[in-house]
Amino acid sequence: MLRVVKPKNARSKRALDAREPKEVEDPRTVVFVKGTHTGEVLNGVFKDLMALKRPHAVAFNKKNDIHPFDSTATNNGTTSSTAASSTAVQSLEFWSAKNDASMFLVGQTTKKRPNGMTFVRMFDGRVLDMIEVGVEGYKPMSDFKTPKSTPGNKPLIHFASELFDTHPRFIHLKSMFIDFFNGEEVDSISLLGLDHVISISLSPTPSTLNEATSLLPSTYSADSVQANPLAAVASASYLASNMPSTGVSNAAPSSLPKVHIRTYTTKLLKSGVRTPRVDLVPMGPSLDLVLRRYQAPDSDVLKLAMKRPKLKKQDVESGLGKKRKNLEVDEMGDLRGRVHVGVQDLSKLKGRKLKGLQDERLEKRQRSEDGEEDSE
Amino acid sequence: MDVSSILDAQKAREQNVQVDKETPFEIDCGHLMVTDLNPIDEESYTENLEEHLQNLARDGTQALIGALFGLPTTKSDYGPLAQLPSRAYQLPRAKPLPKPKPQTKWEKFAAAKGISHRKKDKRVWDEEKQEWVNRWGKDGKNKQVEEQWLTEVPRNADADYNPQLAARQERKERTAKNEKQRVANIARGESSSRKTELEKTLATTRVSTASMGKFDKKLEGEKKLRGIKRKFDPTEAPVGNEQKTALKLISSMDSDARKMRKTHRGDEPDNTLNARKAIRFASKGQGAAALAGARGGKGARGGRGGKGRR
Numbered sequence: 001m002l003r004v005v006k007p008k009n010a011r012s013k014r015a016l017d018a019r020e021p022k023e024v025e026d027p028r029t030v031v032f033v034k035g036t037h038t039g040e041v042l043n044g045v046f047k048d049l050m051a052l053k054r055p056h057a058v059a060f061n062k063k064n065d066i067h068p069f070d071s072t073a074t075n076n077g078t079t080s081s082t083a084a085s086s087t088a089v090q091s092l093e094f095w096s097a098k099n100d101a102s103m104f105l106v107g108q109t110t111k112k113r114p115n116g117m118t119f120v121r122m123f124d125g126r127v128l129d130m131i132e133v134g135v136e137g138y139k140p141m142s143d144f145k146t147p148k149s150t151p152g153n154k155p156l157i158h159f160a161s162e163l164f165d166t167h168p169r170f171i172h173l174k175s176m177f178i179d180f181f182n183g184e185e186v187d188s189i190s191l192l193g194l195d196h197v198i199s200i201s202l203s204p205t206p207s208t209l210n211e212a213t214s215l216l217p218s219t220y221s222a223d224s225v226q227a228n229p230l231a232a233v234a235s236a237s238y239l240a241s242n243m244p245s246t247g248v249s250n251a252a253p254s255s256l257p258k259v260h261i262r263t264y265t266t267k268l269l270k271s272g273v274r275t276p277r278v279d280l281v282p283m284g285p286s287l288d289l290v291l292r293r294y295q296a297p298d299s300d301v302l303k304l305a306m307k308r309p310k311l312k313k314q315d316v317e318s319g320l321g322k323k324r325k326n327l328e329v330d331e332m333g334d335l336r337g338r339v340h341v342g343v344q345d346l347s348k349l350k351g352r353k354l355k356g357l358q359d360e361r362l363e364k365r366q367r368s369e370d371g372e373e374d375s376e
Numbered sequence: 377m378d379v380s381s382i383l384d385a386q387k388a389r390e391q392n393v394q395v396d397k398e399t400p401f402e403i404d405c406g407h408l409m410v411t412d413l414n415p416i417d418e419e420s421y422t423e424n425l426e427e428h429l430q431n432l433a434r435d436g437t438q439a440l441i442g443a444l445f446g447l448p449t450t451k452s453d454y455g456p457l458a459q460l461p462s463r464a465y466q467l468p469r470a471k472p473l474p475k476p477k478p479q480t481k482w483e484k485f486a487a488a489k490g491i492s493h494r495k496k497d498k499r500v501w502d503e504e505k506q507e508w509v510n511r512w513g514k515d516g517k518n519k520q521v522e523e524q525w526l527t528e529v530p531r532n533a534d535a536d537y538n539p540q541l542a543a544r545q546e547r548k549e550r551t552a553k554n555e556k557q558r559v560a561n562i563a564r565g566e567s568s569s570r571k572t573e574l575e576k577t578l579a580t581t582r583v584s585t586a587s588m589g590k591f592d593k594k595l596e597g598e599k600k601l602r603g604i605k606r607k608f609d610p611t612e613a614p615v616g617n618e619q620k621t622a623l624k625l626i627s628s629m630d631s632d633a634r635k636m637r638k639t640h641r642g643d644e645p646d647n648t649l650n651a652r653k654a655i656r657f658a659s660k661g662q663g664a665a666a667l668a669g670a671r672g673g674k675g676a677r678g679g680r681g682g683k684g685r686r
Contacts, residue, residue: 021471028470102470124472158436160412162399174411179467182407189408191445192455199433204418228466257416262429266437272389275445278438280430297468305468333448 019100023309027184028121029101031058035108036065041115041138042107048141048285049105052181052198052263054151058099066091068106068118068130069293089127096122103180113292119176123305129230129297131176133259137288144284147265149196154183156194156266161202161257167209169256169291170202172233196265196283203257228306234299259289393442401439405447406463410440478565481557518547 007013030053032046050057066088092104104120115135121128141148149155157178163170181198264280271277297305326338395401402411412432420428449456479487486493499508500517510516521527521543529539582589583604659667 021474023474025470121468123468123470128468154408156437156440157407157409158412158433158440159409160414160416160432160436162413162415164411165402165413175467178407178409178465182409182467185406185463186460188450188457188459189444190452190454190456191449191458194408194441194444197433197437199429199436201412201429201432202416204416204421230468260425260429262426262433264430264433264437266441268441271393272386273393275393275442277393278434278441280434280437282426282430302468304472306466307469307473308466309473 024185027056027182028103028179029056029058029099030103030105030180031060031095031099031101033060033066033095033104033106034063035067035106036063037109038063038107039109039115041135042109042117044140045115045117045135045138045285045287046105046107051141051151052155056183058101060095064091066106067108068092068104068120068127069132069295092120092122092127093125096125105180116292117289119180121176121179123301126301127295128301128305129172129176129233130293130295131173132292132294133289134292135287136258136290137286139284139286141284144282146281146283148283149263149265150193152183153193153195154186154189155181155263156197157181158197158199159201160199161205163202163205163209163257168233168296169294171229172294172296173259173291174200175229175233194266194268196263197280199260199262199264201260201262203260205257206255208255209257230297230302230306231299233296234302256291259287259291261285261287261289393438395435395439395442397435401436403440403443404464405440405443405461407465408440408444408460409465410436410443412436478561480561481564522547 005016007016032050034046038046050059068088070088095104096102102122104122106118106120107116108118109115113134116132117135118130118132120130159174161170164174165171177200263283263285265283267279267281268276269279326340328336330336397412397414399413402413404410412435417428444458447458447460449458451457496511498511500511502509502517512518522540527539529537579601582592582601585592588604588606589601655664655667
């Protein structure tokens with residue numbers, strides 16, 4: 001681990017404070033790590049993905065003997081392999097602390113697993129989950145002679161297939177890709193800056209996967225997927241890992257559909273109405289991926305990672321987190337509210353006092369009192 | 377006037393930017409994300425892959441852009457800004473939630489009294505110089521008295537009274553006081569963990585008898601300890617186990633890790649004699665120097681150049 005540094009001047013203190021945990025987090029910095037051998041394809045893929053990810057990308061250009069999956073796969077393996085694996089996790093943790101990066105993309109090509117990329121996500125300086133994919137088709141960005149997006153602009157993300165909502169592997173993949181491509185959390189965005197879209201789609205669902213929902217735990221429902229999408233993954237993989245001879249990498253990868261990643265720039269054409277008509281121009285890179293090994297998040301760690309800050313009192317009052325009562329937006333886009341006034345007590349209503357309207361008895365009494373005073 | 381043709385044209389335009397699907401799109405404006413949950417059409421997929429993918433992406437993007445353009449906007453220099461709702465799809469955090477900072481004593485008091493924080497400017501206006509000067513730091517206002525060339529001395533001051541030195545001392549005392557308070561605040565913030573530590577120790581001591589505290593005297597209001605069970609080792613166990621436990625115990629006794637008090641003098645391990653007390657007693661409160669001097673006076677003279685002290 002890194003030694004604990006005590007800042008000696010204000011500048012280094014600011015730099016260290018910037019690394020402290022925040023309520024609203026910065027986008028994940030991704031470190032692109034090259035394994036012992038990366039082919040031409042992987043080098044190109046890394047270059048293009050970095051171009052999309054900039055400025056939150058760090059490149060490691062030297063080779064590293066790192067095999068993130070071998071640690072978890074061989075629990076009963078030889079001692080040497082477990083030692084190698086633990087060093088892999090250790091180096092990931094070390095790099096994470098050193099670069100303040102919470103995501104890694106490790107590339108490695110071998111005869112058994114050609115052109116493999118491993119997405120590693122960290123939480124609190126430890127590995128949370130991993131997904132390995134193999135690159136089968138790749139067309140670099142430079143092959144498309146088309147306009148490119150501005151670096152730093154937030155991409156639109158498009159997922160297509162029902163499996164992203166039903167199959168644990170693809171729910172997991174979706175979460176990983178959103179984390180990878182998505183930028184910082186903003187509360188407003190310039191409508192002119194929506195200049196590129198990343199589309200992630202699958203090949204047609206094979207018939208064997210049509211009853212894929214049975215893989216998910218019974219407690220899983222469509223509503224819970226938004227609140228905690230990975231919970232289903234963690235528990236589903238837990239079920240799978242209990243079965244013998246499956247371990248980390250269950251389900252034959254050949255039965256799972258391919259993943260197609262395409263990137264396009266958007267052209268917003270005038271349509272005559274407020275919403276423009278969208279036209280897409282391929283920008284590159286385009287990737288065809290197959291799923292390989294994976295490591296689902298540990299459910300306990302995941303629980304910690306999914307903790308949300310408590311809503312502030314101000315936000316609750318302004319209606320966040322709760323349905324706002326008696327408020328609606330009408331057809332004109334105006335916010336309309338209904339105010340309920342209690343039953344009015346008319347008996348206490350004070351009108352104008354007029355002499356002619358005054359109570360007669362009161363007048364008489366007053367008159368008689370005046371008379372008594374006079375007599376005395 | 378017949379407007380039906382105009383209305384039809386407008387309707388056609390609106391349809392132009394609308395996408396209808398069997399399952400409606402799931403749109404998350406916070407992430408700028410759209411999910412198309414319709415199954416992939418096998419025919420168009422095999423026919424022309426790139427065109428199929430682009431059509432899919434176009435439909436999804438059209439729906440997403442439609443949703444984004446429907447959001448309330450504000451004007452800015454860079455065109456209209458759409459106000460995004462909060463993110464619906466939850467991602468795991470990269471770091472744990474920040475822990476709330478412990479309140480300082482002043483902050484606690486200010487919160488109770490309803491005093492709001494007022495930030496002081498770094499610079500203050502100097503009436504005499506007619507310019508802005510630093511409140512502290514280089515040529516700071518707090519050092520004005522020390523640095524001015526002429527200072528009035530109070531009438532009843534001592535002969536050796538140095539007003540500059542006095543002002544400096546006062547300023548140094550203020551900083552020292554502030555530092556002391558800062559350290560005390562930190563200690564106060566950590567005190568909650570100290571409490572749990574004490575409670576843990578107490579719980580350990582309570583079960584540290586053979587009967588696990590069963591026959592101990594109970595104080596009034598003392599809570600019952602829960603989840604404590606007596607555990608016996610099996611009567612028959614391999615000799616190796618016994619040896620291991622014994623060695624472990626010995627090594628833990630030998631280690632420094634749990635020692636409360638550490639001996640400062642390594643050369644005197646058996647430090648039963650309190651040397652300082654003994655000297656004080658022998659010299660009748662005069663100290664070691666006096667003792668040495670008395671002995672030196674009696675013994676060989678000038679052996680040490682007449683120095684009483686060592």
